[in-house]
Amino acid sequence: MIRSRLAREKATNILSMYQINEAPIDVEFIAKQLSFEVHLFSFPDEISAAIKTIGSLKVIGVNDKHPKARQRFSVAHELGHYLSGHEEFDEDKRVFVDPSKKFLNPQFRQEEEADEFAAELLMPESLLTQDVLTNHLDLPELVKKYEVSEQAMTIQLVNLKLPFNQKKKQS
Amino acid sequence: MDTQQIIGKKIKDARQRIGISQEELGSRVGFSAMGISHFECGARKVGIEDLEKIARALDVGINYFLDSTISPTSNTGRTGNISYFRSSFDNFDENKRKEIFSATSKFEEFVKNLHESKTKND
Numbered sequence: 001m002i003r004s005r006l007a008r009e010k011a012t013n014i015l016s017m018y019q020i021n022e023a024p025i026d027v028e029f030i031a032k033q034l035s036f037e038v039h040l041f042s043f044p045d046e047i048s049a050a051i052k053t054i055g056s057l058k059v060i061g062v063n064d065k066h067p068k069a070r071q072r073f074s075v076a077h078e079l080g081h082y083l084s085g086h087e088e089f090d091e092d093k094r095v096f097v098d099p100s101k102k103f104l105n106p107q108f109r110q111e112e113e114a115d116e117f118a119a120e121l122l123m124p125e126s127l128l129t130q131d132v133l134t135n136h137l138d139l140p141e142l143v144k145k146y147e148v149s150e151q152a153m154t155i156q157l158v159n160l161k162l163p164f165n166q167k168k169k170q171s
Numbered sequence: 172m173d174t175q176q177i178i179g180k181k182i183k184d185a186r187q188r189i190g191i192s193q194e195e196l197g198s199r200v201g202f203s204a205m206g207i208s209h210f211e212c213g214a215r216k217v218g219i220e221d222l223e224k225i226a227r228a229l230d231v232g233i234n235y236f237l238d239s240t241i242s243p244t245s246n247t248g249r250t251g252n253i254s255y256f257r258s259s260f261d262n263f264d265e266n267k268r269k270e271i272f273s274a275t276s277k278f279e280e281f282v283k284n285l286h287e288s289k290t291k292n293d
Contacts, residue, residue: 037285039281042277043275043278044270044271044274046271047275052278052279052282054282054283055286057286059281059282059285061278061281061282
């Protein structure tokens with residue numbers, strides 16, 4: 001839980017560092033600021049994105065066949081891995097646990113952390129709260145505004161305990 | 172640590188966890204103790220077929236080894252490992268695993284070429 005919160009704080013810090021306070025969040029700009037090159041790459045459907053670094057070259061490859069919203073999330077997720085320093089986890093510091101116990105698996109925790117980071121980066125709590133509670137945007141409107149998938153938005157709303165606004169009546 | 176060394180370390184970890192010797196693992200998968208030792212220190216490349224045999228012998232899924240290349244994401248600027256963000260990798264058939272392996276190798280190659288071309292231009 002604490003690790004998740006840290007991942008979210010990291011995202012908040014990045015946004016304030018680059019003075020980003022408007023949706024949709026320009027994740028490619030952020031990647032660029034962090035010296036990443038983002039390239040579309042032909043991956044099988046199961047791979048959303050990959051990171052490879054050689055020296056100072058840092059490349060994120062994104063599945064070229066995935067929808068734009070998913071590509072955005074994938075880039076943010078990879079940045080989450082990078083910024084959380086997940087590189088050392090698999091080596092000597094790794095504590096082995098039964099991989100079938102998914103929630104105890106460090107690998108799974110890392111994925112979760114990267115997801116938390118990505119969610120907060122693309123759908124920052126402060127902006128989203130305002131759009132839901134003050135601007136009364138409903139789910140499709142939020143999805144459109146933040147350029148994320150409906151699934152990602154739903155999870156974020158639930159995690160932030162924000163209500164789902166009903167579709168506005170046609171006037 | 173390159174991918175081969177990480178996979179080697181994974182083999183060693185899994186072998187020690189179930190408490191068998193290099194010799195014992197070797198006899199289960201058709202290699203000498205020396206062969207296993209070379210795999211474990213990354214001196215010898217493990218092919219996907221052998222990795223599958225080793226996975227079975229050590230009672231782990233093949234993705235245990237492949238996943239070992241997932242998380243290391245270098246932010247220290249040293250020779251980078253590769254990190255893959257994947258959906259569920261369980262229950263993949265052999266062809267799918269090969270497809271994934273091949274795609275990720277191609278991506279590594281792509282980045283290597285990019286790096287070389289940039290180094291040349293500098």
